[in-house]
Amino acid sequence: xxxxxxxxxxxxxxxxxxxxxxxxxxxxxxxxxxxxxxxxxxxxxxxxxxxxxxxxxxxxxxxxxxxxxxxxxxxxxxxxxxxxxxxxxxxxxxxxxxxxxxxxxxxxxxxxxxxxxxxxxxxxxxxxxxxxxxxxxxxxxxxxxxxxxxxxxxxxxxxxxxxxxxxxxxxxxxxxxxxxxxxxxxxxxxxxxxxxxxxxxxxxxxxxxxxxxxxxxxxxxxxxxxxxxxxxxxxxxxxxxxxxxxxxxxxxxxxxxxxxxxxxxxxxxxxxxxxxxxxxxxxxxxxxxxxxxxxxxxxxxxxxxxxxxxxxxxxxxxxxxxxxxxxxxxxxxxxxxxxxxxxxxxxxxxxxxxxxxxxxxxxxxxxxxxxxxxxxxxxxxxxxxxxxxxxxxxxxxxxxxxxxxxxxxxxxxxxxxxxxxxxxxxxxxxxxxxxxxxxxxxxxxxxxxxxxxxxxxxxxxxxxxxxxxxxxxxxxxxxxxxxxxxxxxxxxxxxxxxxxxxxxxxxxxxxxxxxxxxxxxxxxxxxxxxxxxxxxxxxxxxxxxxxxxxxxxxxxxxxxxxxxxxxxxxxxxxxxxxxxxxxxxxxxxx
Numbered sequence: 001x002x003x004x005x006x007x008x009x010x011x012x013x014x015x016x017x018x019x020x021x022x023x024x025x026x027x028x029x030x031x032x033x034x035x036x037x038x039x040x041x042x043x044x045x046x047x048x049x050x051x052x053x054x055x056x057x058x059x060x061x062x063x064x065x066x067x068x069x070x071x072x073x074x075x076x077x078x079x080x081x082x083x084x085x086x087x088x089x090x091x092x093x094x095x096x097x098x099x100x101x102x103x104x105x106x107x108x109x110x111x112x113x114x115x116x117x118x119x120x121x122x123x124x125x126x127x128x129x130x131x132x133x134x135x136x137x138x139x140x141x142x143x144x145x146x147x148x149x150x151x152x153x154x155x156x157x158x159x160x161x162x163x164x165x166x167x168x169x170x171x172x173x174x175x176x177x178x179x180x181x182x183x184x185x186x187x188x189x190x191x192x193x194x195x196x197x198x199x200x201x202x203x204x205x206x207x208x209x210x211x212x213x214x215x216x217x218x219x220x221x222x223x224x225x226x227x228x229x230x231x232x233x234x235x236x237x238x239x240x241x242x243x244x245x246x247x248x249x250x251x252x253x254x255x256x257x258x259x260x261x262x263x264x265x266x267x268x269x270x271x272x273x274x275x276x277x278x279x280x281x282x283x284x285x286x287x288x289x290x291x292x293x294x295x296x297x298x299x300x301x302x303x304x305x306x307x308x309x310x311x312x313x314x315x316x317x318x319x320x321x322x323x324x325x326x327x328x329x330x331x332x333x334x335x336x337x338x339x340x341x342x343x344x345x346x347x348x349x350x351x352x353x354x355x356x357x358x359x360x361x362x363x364x365x366x367x368x369x370x371x372x373x374x375x376x377x378x379x380x381x382x383x384x385x386x387x388x389x390x391x392x393x394x395x396x397x398x399x400x401x402x403x404x405x406x407x408x409x410x411x412x413x414x415x416x417x418x419x420x421x422x423x424x425x426x427x428x429x430x431x432x433x434x435x436x437x438x439x440x441x442x443x444x445x446x447x448x449x450x451x452x453x454x455x456x457x458x459x460x461x462x463x464x465x466x467x468x469x470x471x472x473x474x475x476x477x478x479x480x481x482x483x484x485x486x487x488x489x490x491x492x493x494x495x496x497x498x499x500x501x502x503x504x505x506x507x508x509x510x511x512x513x514x515x516x517x518x519x520x521x522x523x524x525x526x527x528x529x530x531x532x533x534x535x536x537x538x539x540x541x542x543x544x545x546x547x548x549x550x551x552x553x554x555x556x557x558x559x560x561x562x563x564x565x566x567x568x569x570x571x572x573x574x575x576x577x578x579x580x581x582x583x584x585x586x587x588x589x590x
Contacts, residue, residue: 033060038093045206054079059271062508065356066109069448070510088448097262101138102145112355114374119265140168148189152181164222190217290559297391303586308577313569322351350396402426411421445501497523527560
């Protein structure tokens with residue numbers, strides 16, 4: 001049995017005047033970017049918090065992640081680690097920062113990575129300008145971290161007497177104290193010394209086990225010299241553990257500042273308290289054309305830009321711009337200009353980015369361009385994959401699990417007036433039909449659960465929810481529309497004029513469809529960004545009178561002439577391409 005639940009949007013006159021779209025302020029200030037982070041922090045206990053995290057959070061930001069909704073997720077950095085939030089489940093994970101620092105493989109999805117050189121940062125560095133006595137670097141450990149070792153717990157050579165020197169050379173020599181291999185971790189192929197195993201048995205990480213706190217070992221334990229002392233050091237997936245036998249008993253075991261090291265390696269600067277890393281953009285001209293709500297500013301970042309068909313955020317966090325003339329370019333930080341990325345396309349109509357892949361749909365089909373090291377340069381191009389759609393009707397949207405969703409009207413049914421959806425799975429490299437049908441040219445967006453929200457030609461906002469009993473099959477949920485009133489009719493007309501949908505929060509994360517949905521509208525008034533507020537409804541709403549489920553529409557930014565595309569940056573800035581004025585606007589939360 002198929003249940004149909006539709007949210008009908010109408011313009012509620014009189015109550016919308018003066019309503020602004022503002023960030024929600026916490027009633028109690030907190031250094032944590034999300035309550036889930038605070039709860040996870042508490043699991044380590046009072047002593048474990050300092051040991052594991054080094055203190056209060058340093059910085060929170062939104063990072064690209066292919067398997068998250070909208071290909072982005074909220075993270076928070078600490079001196080000694082990083083917390084990551086799965087918005088769909090509320091689950092907090094810890095970054096495998098040491099694995100990335102030693103391998104150079106930055107994880108941007110469950111199975112997606114961008115490659116750079118291992119970090120040339122001393123593992124025991126305590127400041128940005130660590131001296132020569134700071135010991136080996138993560139790069140020095142790279143070979144050891146990538147190689148499995150034999151089980152030494154059952155052999156006579158279990159004594160750990162290897163020294164790792166700056167440069168990565170390993171020598172055998174006398175050691176300050178005897179340490180032997182006590183536990184062998186077959187998952188990664190490394191031995192844990194007895195001194196660490198005994199320390200782990202004291203439960204130093206609160207309610208977290210040592211595997212939860214540190215991850216598995218990714219290197220053997222080596223003796224190193226740093227800061228004028230001898231240390232036994234072992235790299236684990238999440239953190240680095242140090243044993244200094246000559247130190248006071250309360251200071252013999254320590255965890256290094258891997259969170260700060262990683263941030264410096266990935267972003268090239270130091271995190272600071274209450275600091276947010278913003279992607280550098282051109283100095284912008286303040287725009288007098290637009291009216292933005294209190295707490296936002298509107299500016300022009302590009303002028304004389306024509307034939308824009310779509311916008312996206314690329315693997316390197318820059319704005320991607322698709323031009324009907326056949327090019328894909330990127331907004332150049334600090335230059336107020338476009339940097340060409342791809343040329344020779346046949347009327348590109350859609351661009352999207354998932355993980356390290358930039359997807360473009362043009363008359364030839366679906367193109368894939370790989371930016372493997374997220375440096376803004378295309379490393380690999382794949383032949384186009386044929387699509388059954390009329391290119392003029394195509395809309396593309398990133399979804400969870402490294403998937404791209406493509407909607408359009410099949411060329412063989414061009415007069416049907418209905419669009420179908422296909423899903424490209426980057427892991428399996430398969431293109432499958434998703435059993436969803438809505439009006440042709442309807443804008444759509446995916447939420448954190450994978451549900452599809454579409455604004456169709458009936459003037460209704462429709463949600464297609466995932467049927468958890470059958471993987472990949474979607475069911476349509478909605479209710480009959482109420483008898484049209486004057487306001488409802490106006491709202492329906494506006495919904496039919498929607499060019500683009502997005503789930504937007506000022507912090508750059510993916511929002512809740514019932515609270516954070518923005519729509520780009522181009523109609524007789526010129527164009528505007530509006531906030532759609534569907535009525536909150538669940539499966540029980542089938543018994544609720546339809547008129548009680550009406551939503552509302554609130555103006556957000558007005559004054560566009562002919563807006564054609566919108567995208568949200570990882571820093572919370574909104575970019576809108578206005579074909580009527582041939583400019584690219586940026587709306588920035590203050």
